[in-house]
Structures are given as C-alpha cells and as structure tokens.
Amino acid sequence: MSRQKFARRACLPGLAVVAACGGARPEPVVSAPQPASEAAPSVKKALPVETRREDVFDELHGVRVADPYRWLEDGESAEVQRWVEEQNAHTRRVLETFGERDAIRKRLEELLTIGVVGAPAVRKTKTGDRYFHIRREGAQNQPVLYVRDGVRGTDKPLVDPNGLSQDGTVALDWWMPSPDGRFVAYGLSESGDEESTLFVRDVATGQDTSDRISRTRYASVAWLPDASAFYYTRYPEKGTVPEGEERYHRKVFFHRLGDDPKNDVEVFGAGREMTDSPSVSLSPDGRWLVVRVHQGWDKSEVYLKDLRKNGGDFVPVVTGVHALFDPIVRNDALYIRTNENAPRYKLYKVDPKKPERAAWKEILPEKDDVLDDVTVVGSEIVATYMSDVASRILRFSRDGKPKGEVALPTLGASRGASGRFDGEEVFFDFSSFAVPPTIHRLDLKSGKTEVWDEVRADVDSSAYEVTRIRARSKDGTMVPAFVVHKKGLVKDGKAKTVLNAYGGFNISLLPSFQRASNLLLERGGILVVANLRGGGEFGEAWHRAGMLESKQNVFDDAIAVAEELIAQGYTSPEHLGVMGGSNGGLLVGALVTQRPDLFRAAVSAVPLLDMVRYHRFLIAKLWIPEYGSSDDPEQFRWLHAYSPYHRVKEGTAYPAVLFTTAASDSRVDPLHARKMAAMLQWATSSEKPILLRVETKAGHGAGKPVAKLVDELTDVYSFLLSQL
Numbered sequence: 001m002s003r004q005k006f007a008r009r010a011c012l013p014g015l016a017v018v019a020a021c022g023g024a025r026p027e028p029v030v031s032a033p034q035p036a037s038e039a040a041p042s043v044k045k046a047l048p049v050e051t052r053r054e055d056v057f058d059e060l061h062g063v064r065v066a067d068p069y070r071w072l073e074d075g076e077s078a079e080v081q082r083w084v085e086e087q088n089a090h091t092r093r094v095l096e097t098f099g100e101r102d103a104i105r106k107r108l109e110e111l112l113t114i115g116v117v118g119a120p121a122v123r124k125t126k127t128g129d130r131y132f133h134i135r136r137e138g139a140q141n142q143p144v145l146y147v148r149d150g151v152r153g154t155d156k157p158l159v160d161p162n163g164l165s166q167d168g169t170v171a172l173d174w175w176m177p178s179p180d181g182r183f184v185a186y187g188l189s190e191s192g193d194e195e196s197t198l199f200v201r202d203v204a205t206g207q208d209t210s211d212r213i214s215r216t217r218y219a220s221v222a223w224l225p226d227a228s229a230f231y232y233t234r235y236p237e238k239g240t241v242p243e244g245e246e247r248y249h250r251k252v253f254f255h256r257l258g259d260d261p262k263n264d265v266e267v268f269g270a271g272r273e274m275t276d277s278p279s280v281s282l283s284p285d286g287r288w289l290v291v292r293v294h295q296g297w298d299k300s301e302v303y304l305k306d307l308r309k310n311g312g313d314f315v316p317v318v319t320g321v322h323a324l325f326d327p328i329v330r331n332d333a334l335y336i337r338t339n340e341n342a343p344r345y346k347l348y349k350v351d352p353k354k355p356e357r358a359a360w361k362e363i364l365p366e367k368d369d370v371l372d373d374v375t376v377v378g379s380e381i382v383a384t385y386m387s388d389v390a391s392r393i394l395r396f397s398r399d400g401k402p403k404g405e406v407a408l409p410t411l412g413a414s415r416g417a418s419g420r421f422d423g424e425e426v427f428f429d430f431s432s433f434a435v436p437p438t439i440h441r442l443d444l445k446s447g448k449t450e451v452w453d454e455v456r457a458d459v460d461s462s463a464y465e466v467t468r469i470r471a472r473s474k475d476g477t478m479v480p481a482f483v484v485h486k487k488g489l490v491k492d493g494k495a496k497t498v499l500n501a502y503g504g505f506n507i508s509l510l511p512s513f514q515r516a517s518n519l520l521l522e523r524g525g526i527l528v529v530a531n532l533r534g535g536g537e538f539g540e541a542w543h544r545a546g547m548l549e550s551k552q553n554v555f556d557d558a559i560a561v562a563e564e565l566i567a568q569g570y571t572s573p574e575h576l577g578v579m580g581g582s583n584g585g586l587l588v589g590a591l592v593t594q595r596p597d598l599f600r601a602a603v604s605a606v607p608l609l610d611m612v613r614y615h616r617f618l619i620a621k622l623w624i625p626e627y628g629s630s631d632d633p634e635q636f637r638w639l640h641a642y643s644p645y646h647r648v649k650e651g652t653a654y655p656a657v658l659f660t661t662a663a664s665d666s667r668v669d670p671l672h673a674r675k676m677a678a679m680l681q682w683a684t685s686s687e688k689p690i691l692l693r694v695e696t697k698a699g700h701g702a703g704k705p706v707a708k709l710v711d712e713l714t715d716v717y718s719f720l721l722s723q724l
Contacts, residue, residue, distance in 0.1 A: 048689070049086045051678045058612075061633040065612060065646065069678045073617075073671040075663070080674070087677065087692040091658075094689050095715050098722040104519065105714040111515045112706050112713075113138050115455035117437050119427040120148070122420040123181035129420065130181035130203075132158070133439075134172070135453065141168025141705030145175055145186065147203055151425070151441070151452075159186055159201060171703025174219055178227035179284065183209075183257075185221045185230060191664040192699025194218075198232065200257065213261040217247075217666075220279035225286040229256040231267060233278060241274075247619045247666070248274040252291060268303070268314065275621050284421050285331045288352045290317075292327055296625025297506045298544065300325050302336065304355055317355045324540070328376055330421060333398075335381070336360070337374050344539035345371035347381070347400070363400030370539045372508070373416030375426065380444055382406075382417040382426050389480060389510060389537045393417065393428060395444075406442060406449065409435060411466070413510030417442075427452060431513040433484050433527075434461030459518050463487060466511065471564035473533075474556040477545075480537075481530035481561045482511055483570065484521065491569035496525040496724040497576050499562060503532030503554035504583040505626055506543045516713050523721070526570055532557040532587075547626050549638050555590045562598055574600050577720045578655075581605035581701065582668060589644030589676060592657060599655040601688075601723035603716055606661050606700050609672040611643035612636070617669040645672075648679045656688035656723045660712060662698035670694060691719070 053068040074080055095101070120133035128150055135155070136143040145159040164170040173196045175186035182203055187196030198213040198221075215235040223230040236249045251269030255261060268278055268291050277294040287308055293301040302317040302325050318325050323340035334350040347364035364371065369385040369392065376382075380403065381396040391414040395403040408414070412432030419426040426442040436457040442449045465487050470478045481499070489495065498520055502509055509529055517527045531537040534546025534554045546554040565571055578599050580588040585607020592602050612630045614620050628635030640646055657680060661673035677692040684690060693715060698704050704712075 045685075047681050048090045049083065049681070051083065051681065053682065060612070060630060060640075061636050063636075063640065065640065067610075067613075069675040072674040072678060073613075073669075075670060075674075084674070084692070084694050088694055091691040091693050091715075094691060095718050095722075098718040100721065101714060101718045104717050104721070105710065107519055107522070108516060108710050108713050108717070109139075110458055111518055112710055114436060114457045114459070114515050116143050117429075117439050117453045117455055118143075119418045119429050119439050120452075121177055121418060122423060122425075122427075123177050123179060124420060124422075125149075125181045129423070130177075132175070132177045132181075132184065133453070134175075136706075139706065141707055142171050142703070145172060145184070158184065158203065158206065161188060164188070165190070167697065168705030168707055169697050169703075171705075173217075173703065176221040176223070176230075177203075178223040178230075179225050180227050182227050183223075185219075185223070185232070187216055187219055189217075189703060191697040192662060192701070192703050193664045193666045194699055194702055195666060198234075209257060211255070211257055211259075211261075213255065213264075220252075220281075222280045222282040222289070224282070225284065227257075229254065231255075231280045231282065231289065233280065245274055248621065250277045252278050252280050275624070277622070281327065281329050283329045283331050283352075287331070288329050288334070290327050290329045290334065292325070296622075298322065298324060298540065298547070298625065302327050304334065304352060306352070315355060317350070318357065326374075328374060330376055335374060335376055337371060339540040342366035343541040344369065347371065347374055347383070349398075349400075363398075364396065370536070372536075375417040375419060376421070377417070377419035377426050378422060378424050378444060380426075382419075382428075382442075384414055384416045384428075386508060386510070386537060389482075389508070389531050391430075391510060404447070409438075411511060413512040432511050433466055433482070433513065434459075434464055436513050457513075464521060469561075469564055469568065471557075471560040473553065473560040475553070477533070477553070477557070479530065479532060479557045479561055481528050481564075483565075484517075484527040484529075486521065486524060489524075489526070489570075493566070493569055493572040494575055495571050496520065496523070496721070497528060497565060497571035498525065498579060498720070499528040499530055499558070499565065499576070500584075501530040501532050501558050501561070501580070501587060502584045503534035503546050503557065503587055505534070506536040506540070507583075508536045510537075516717070519717055526565075528561070528565065530558060530561040532561075534583075548628050548635070551627065551638065552642055554587060555594060555642065558587060558591060559595055559598065573598055575724050577601040577603070577724055579603035579605070579716070579720070581607070583608065585609070585668075585672075586611070586644070590642050590647075592654060592680075593644045593647035593649075594642075596652055596654045601656040601658075601720055603658045603660065603720065604673070604676075605659075606665055606668050606670075607659065607672050607676070608668055609643070609676040610645040611639040612646060614672070617671065618665075619667055620669075645676050645679060648676075648683045650683045651685050652683060653686040654680055654684040654688065654690070655686075656690070656719070658691045658693060658716065658719045660693045660695070660716070662695040662700070664697060664699045667700040688723070 056067045056070045058065045116136040118134040120131040123130045131148040134143040142161045146155040147158045161170045161172045169191045173187040177184045184201050189196045196216045198216040200209045200211040220233045252267040253264040255264045278291045281290045289305040291303045301319045303314040305314045326337040328335040336348045339345045346366045348360045349363045369387040372386045373384040385392045390411045393406040417426045417428040424444045431437045439453040441452040467483045585604040588604040589609045630636040659673040659677045661670040680690045
C-alpha cells in the first residue's frame, strides 16, 4: 500500500442491508431492557441455548440502565467459551438444514476466486523504474506483493504470505518500498488480529534483513532517500502504559537498518492525548518531515520539521482547527487538502519555508463535486472527485490550471491515483458493479490510458442493469441509492432484495465490484447500495449530519430508502434482508430494534451494539469523536436512545437474525454480538431463529483468508436465502 489513509481504517467498511415497508415510523424506544426480575412473560418459551440473566444495573446520569448479560463480556471465561460453543453448534444445526447449501458454496468458491489487483508504487532504480503491487489469484487465501522491473516487465513474487501458515491466516497488512526500490518494509499479522510485526525485505535477494519491529499496527513508514533508515509509527510495549492502553499512545520513531529497535529514538508523540494517532511522510529529497495527527474522522493536525536544521523542532502548520487536513509533501511545496470552510474540500499549496497560514495559496477551490483524493506526479496534480456518488479523475498543473479529464470506462469507483513523484505516468484503479477491478496507466505526455493489470471474472456483466432511486428521509433530506438487478425485472414485490449501506466515519460507498453479491443477482435478486448520511459521499456536511447527536439520521435514511423500494414495487417486507458489518452492524441492530416489522431476515457482522459501554473495550476510544461517550451526560442521552442492546423489548416479533463475529477481532469486541444474541433470543416472540456465529482465528475482516470467507458467506447466504 503506497499511500495510507488512516481515517479509512478504524472501522472496516461493511455491508448494511435494509428491508422496509410503508407506514409511520415510531420514535426510538427509550426504556431500558427489562431485567429478569422484572420480566413478566405470559409463557416461558424454550431458548435455543439456555442463557443466564442477571440483575445487573448501572446508574448513569440519573437513569437506571439494565445489563443482564454483562457476564458475557468476558471472552476469556470458560463459562462464556462453553456458551459460545453451544451457540455455534445450534447455528450449525439450523443452517445445515438448508438444501441449497452445497450449490451456494460451489458458486461462492467460484466467485471468490475472482482476483484482486492493486495500483503500483513506482520507484526509480539505477536501471529504470521498479513497480511494486499486490495481486491475488484463484484460490490463494491472501494477496501477494509482486515486483516488476520496467512497466512491461515480468512480475516476480516478493512477499507471499500464503506459505506462512497452513490455514492461510497470516496476512500482509501493509507495505512501503524504499525510494530507490532496494528494500520494502512490510507488516505481517496472524489470525486477523492486525497486530503487525514490521519486517524489511531486500528486493535483490528476496530475503529479510535482521530488522524486526513488533507493535506496528497500521504502520506509517517514511524512508530516507538513501534507504539507510526510516521513520515509522508503533504502539507501546505492555507495561509501559496503564493497563488497557496498549492499543493507544501511537508515536513516531526513527530506525536505522541493523539497529536494535529497543534503541530507536522517539521523534513525535510525547505528551499528547493517548487517542492522537500520527502518521509520517518525508519529502523526496529527505529535508521535510511531515506528521499528520489523526484526531477523529473530522479533525487532524499537521506538523513540519526541517531535517537540515540539526536539533530543530517541529513547526505547527495547522493545529486546533476542527477540520481535516491531509498533507502531501514534495521538495518545494506542501500540498494540503482540507475541508475547513469547504465541506466538499479544496487544495492549498504551502511553501515549507514559510508555512504560516497567511501564506497558503489556494490552487483547487471547492466545487460541487467532492475532492476525494489528490496525487502530485511530475508537473501535474491528478485529482479524484466524487460526482453524485461516482468517481471522476481530473488533471491540473501544479498551480491548479485545468488540463482535462481522464476518461473512465463507465460510472464507477476509483480510490485515487499513484505515481513516482518526478514521473510521467499515473496509475489508478477502477471498478463498477459490472466491471471487475482493473488498473489503468495514464501517460501524462500523450494523455493516453491503457490497462496495466486486470482480473478475469466469470460474471456476465451484460445481463444486469443499474438504476438510481432517491428517497425522502424523515427530515426531508433526499437520500440516493443504486439498484442493481437482471435486465427485464418484473416489479411484483417478490424479489429477494439486499440493501447495502454503512453511514459513518466519512466512508463513501461508490459503485464498485462486489464478488459475493453476484450470487444474489444470478438468482434474480436485487442488490441496493444506499448512500446514507454519516458517509463522505457529499462532503463533510453529509458526514456530520450522521454522527454524534445526529446519528439517528442514518437510521432514518436507511428506513426511507427501504420504504421507497417497497413503494416502487421492487420488493416487500417478506422478501427483504438486512446485512451490515462493523458500523454497518450497528446500523442493522438499530433498524431491527426500531423497525422490526420491515425485515424478514438480518445479518449483523462484527457489530457495535452496546453503545453505552462500547468505549471501554479494545480501540473503541478512538471512535468517541464519531459516536460520543456515555461518560458525558448529554452524549449518554444520544447513545442510550438508539443503543440496540438497550432497545430490545420483550414480546416483540423480531425478524430472523444472524450475528457473526470473530474471536481475534482487535477492533470491535465480540462481546457486542454475544450480548445482543442472548438478549434477542430471550425477547423475541416470533419463531424466527436468532443465531450467533463466532469464527476462530479471524478478526474484524482485514486479512481473512478466502477459505474462511467461503465458509462464512456460505452460512450468510444460506441463512438469507432460506429466510427470504
């Protein structure tokens, strides 16, 4: 990964599917769940797994909050582990009765062999350009890092994690080549825990050096021009910070090849808030060291240091401003993309010798389209925009003069461009619902583009069509969604429909290729991708309208899109499923508890569900800027009003729900899925199953091997298709 966007990593983008019908929407329930001692069910129903309820309460800001399944928070408990085994066994018994499982598995195995490709990082060697890029082919569990000498040279595997474990659970988390292409720093993790160990590989020999640095989760690496050393980020060693804070306090260090990492000098981070998360970059000539500090999904700071001044301090470029600032450093200039007073972003050019704010020069002003990504290559700026939730790529001179638009194959998505800082070529990725991932090469001199790498897909893209709908949310906001289905669909309200959404962390869902979703489309189903508030599709104002005290807007938006699908005759509540992951799993939980009448089935993957206590576990303090914290009286009121675990009501006919989580998840603690599954099993009055699936040797999703993905998705689609 040649360019790092930390803000897109804290929560894994997931799928969220909403099913809806017409009718008035009630306000969120605000009473706490009924504890066992207060419950008065008329009939004692048998539970699939007997689960103890306890009279556990917290008094928070004058509100008595019940938590009858708190004992399920302790994943190390032998009792909890036995309970999980029983839940998994029950889930197996239910799912294996579906007669189409074998056919589903076979097709998913075929779909998931559709490969993965990434745009290259280009480095200049003594003999020419060297290209580093990832690709996964066929049944490989993990992507492989390849190196290619010359733009049309032969790929050679450089780092292949597939042979490092029998079950394919060792993953390549990140990588960064040295400026001269001689070395690559890269991170490996096991079982999906994302707790990377940094290695350095010599490209010529294919062997690792003696350098090995632990605790380099999400590492940011900036090499010196001569590849003798690098700046990098790492987390503290256990025992050096208060217990429970080992996943915070990220700092910048300096490492010289061959040195003991224990002696690496700390460069940046001392005395800062433990949730501050710095990343580092260095100008190509090695003079200007830049640190960007992530402070949530709507705020960052930038610091600059002149390494030619021995003993010089970091100079604050921008601090204390509630906006995002993303720097790109070159030898003569610092380019800063920001949404300060520009919700759809603009670009400044800054003289690093005079970084005072008054001297900044605006070169790309704010437009109607959202400035999503910027790359500076050679004499040009290549900017990726989002235009009504689809990518556009435009070229500009270094001073911001337009140089034309890059033609894209169709309406689709690109994550941005890359290229050597002084090069004459640019690479960008592209995909769409019916277009598999492709890497394109743009020659800046001729303006011509060509396919540089692509994957083959056993999918008849000509059989499908994509349309757009817009739904009016509760407050009148119009919410867009893509609708994908086979050509000639008859709107009889009977189509199995899956509505994907996310709605958070400034993450945008653009029209991109989704392998497993083809299983649904091939069977005559409908795939819908909705762009809810909380995402970044329409800039920072759209994001802020779905965070903190405005989080309920996200759920209202999803309900509105679902109701519009029904109103237009695409489907009906009996044929609708909801599926979401991570923040999308929270969305699913909120929709199931606020509007259980709208769905036939729901899948909530690696979810956040107890929003009163979420911030106490793993890395969740990082998400307080997005959600808030129940430690604050006002924020508690927001969170408690929609927290799915606290909105469950005994005697409600809930839809069928499958919760999926993983034992090694180091982002969202599996306790959320455990507690919510127990709560719904106890509360529901319907006969529809409430299931829990807990994966071993897997995490939040990143690095999950294809073999485990096939197993999981076979269960997910067996569940959805059997229910719908």
